[in-house]
Each structure stands twice: as structure tokens, then as C-alpha cells.
Amino acid sequence: MHAQDRKPQQHSFAYGDEEITFTLRRQPSRVVPRVAIHVEPDGRVHVDAPSTAPLAKVLAAVKKRSRWISQHVSAAKARLAHVLPREYVSGESLHYLGRRYRLKVVVEPEASVKAYMRGPFIIVAVPKHDTTTIRSALDDWYCQRAREVFAQRFLVIAGPLQWVQELPPVRLRFMQRQWGNCSPAGRITLNPWLVRAPRVAIDYVLLHEMCHLKHHNHSRAFYSTLDRHMPNWREIKEQLDERAAEYLR
Incomplete structure (x- = not known):
């Protein structure tokens, strides 16, 4: 990372x-x-x-x-x-903050393209059933949610970290295999699809990347720092890895 x-x-x-x-x-x-x-x-x-x-x-x-x-x-x-490719049709399973929702596609000729949550559904309104449009609307919705959730959790996680004097620059980028990474210059890149995972998993990834602000490697010192601030991170990572195929598709 x-x-x-x-x-x-x-x-x-x-x-x-x-x-x-x-x-x-x-x-x-x-x-x-x-x-x-x-x-x-x-x-x-x-x-x-x-x-x-x-x-x-x-x-x-x-x-x-x-x-x-x-x-x-x-x-x-x-x-x-066991993970089937997504077809972007009503009834498909979606995740947000570790909870399962159902996709509901509402086709209305005069509708503006938008996605929103209502009860157990994540609803996408479109003027016609077009897979690319539905996917784009969902991606935009996840990005917006990710910005809000990550901003909130960064403040919580960074609080006890003495080496973090100010929050690092952060950007979002959809990635197929990574949750995030930290550049040598200290810029953190996060995968918006991480917002599909439980908050505790999000906290683990944010902490992992902020530990790289202090240790730009996976050395013993890096893992000692991670252990000190989140003793159960290995269990959380294992659970995240088990669901990664679902969250990243």
C-alpha cells in the first residue's frame, strides 16, 4: 500500500x-x-x-x-x-459500510440520472436502461459517500497519531486490486469502493496509509506502529480480504 x-x-x-x-x-x-x-x-x-x-x-x-x-x-x-460479474439490474446486491442493499433501477423517460439510498435499496433513476449510465451513476454516488466517510474517519484516526500534524492530501481513484497507497511525498490515494466495507475496515486502511507517513516501508517498525494503534488489525485485514472480491467488483 x-x-x-x-x-x-x-x-x-x-x-x-x-x-x-x-x-x-x-x-x-x-x-x-x-x-x-x-x-x-x-x-x-x-x-x-x-x-x-x-x-x-x-x-x-x-x-x-x-x-x-x-x-x-x-x-x-x-x-x-463465486463472484458473478455485475449486470446492473434491479435486485442485484450492493454494499455500503458493510451492509447489504439491493439495487433498484427506476426507468422514467423524463428522469435526471441520479443515485440515492432509500431504506434497503440503492436506487438509480435513468431515462432509459443503459448499463454504462447506471454504472456511472453508482460510481458517482460511491465517490460522494466515500469523500464524506473518509473525511470523517480521517479526523478520528489521525487524532492520536503524533506524527500527523495536519491531514495529508488525499485523492480518490477506482482501483481493481488496491484499497489505497501512500506516495513518498505523503499523498494518500484511496479506492472509493472501500466505502462498501465496514467502518472498522475503513479505519484500518486509513491507519495503514497514515503509518506510511512515518515509515515508508513494511518494516518491523511500521508493523509495531500499526500494532500499537490497532492491535487487532490482522483480524480486520483478514475479514476485509475475504470480502474483497465482492467489494471490488
Whole structure:
């Protein structure tokens, strides 16, 4: 969730009958010699390692976790297999702040295009049933909601963080695989679709990115800071990853 120090490289190796492929991200600023392995919600594998660590040592560390990686990649692919592509028709399931709503498309020839929430429904009014128009209206609605929710939660999360003297510049950008990232200059980019997740998951992502304002890496110091301000973040991240395929589609 942060800007990498070097261009990532692809590597792979055999594990039984399968091939495990991972992206190696070299980090000159990573002072901890430990190799960190991450399996993303879509099954991609990222490995963070210091720039001084020999490739052979990195490969040995990754191969040692082959079984763990294989299990998590398989679980991610299984979750994705059950997620159907969205058709933008009435009755489809939508999420907002972790709660499930139903899409209701209202077609009225004189209607102005707009989306709004009413009871258990997220309603989209359109002059004719056009998938692109419905999707655009929903994206605009989620963006507006995301701006409001993120602004509120940033104030809450930033309060106890002594290294945050003022809120960082923030922009929204729809992303297929990331919830957010933090540039070396301290600008945070967030995925509006994160507003589909529960508030506690939103808080975790915001805290994660603000910790990168202090530690521009995934070092032990970074995780210690994250642990100190949100001791149960691993459980929250696991739950978010389990629903990522639904929230990101």
C-alpha cells in the first residue's frame, strides 16, 4: 500500500504440480533482514525484501512458506470463482459500510440520472436502461459517500497519531486490486469502493496509509506502529480480504 523503492521483479518456482509466481519488491529503506510475504485478495503474491538480501536467500525464505502461500492463493481463487460479474439490474446486491442493499433501477423517460439510498435499496433513476449510465451513476454516488466517510474517519484516526500534524492530501481513484497507497511525498490515494466495507475496515486502511507517513516501508517498525494503534488489525485485514472480491467488483 505504499510506493516501492525499486521496480518490482517477477519470479516463480515449482511447488509440487503447481507453479508459484511472486513479485519481489526490493526496498533499500528496509533495515530489517526478514523477508515479508503477502498474498493479495486476488491471489497475487508479493514479497518484500531488503535490497542487500541475496536472491538465493529470498527464494529460500519464500520456498519455506510454499505450503502457506499455496493455501492462501487457492483460498483467494476460490472466493473469486463465486463472484458473478455485475449486470446492473434491479435486485442485484450492493454494499455500503458493510451492509447489504439491493439495487433498484427506476426507468422514467423524463428522469435526471441520479443515485440515492432509500431504506434497503440503492436506487438509480435513468431515462432509459443503459448499463454504462447506471454504472456511472453508482460510481458517482460511491465517490460522494466515500469523500464524506473518509473525511470523517480521517479526523478520528489521525487524532492520536503524533506524527500527523495536519491531514495529508488525499485523492480518490477506482482501483481493481488496491484499497489505497501512500506516495513518498505523503499523498494518500484511496479506492472509493472501500466505502462498501465496514467502518472498522475503513479505519484500518486509513491507519495503514497514515503509518506510511512515518515509515515508508513494511518494516518491523511500521508493523509495531500499526500494532500499537490497532492491535487487532490482522483480524480486520483478514475479514476485509475475504470480502474483497465482492467489494471490488
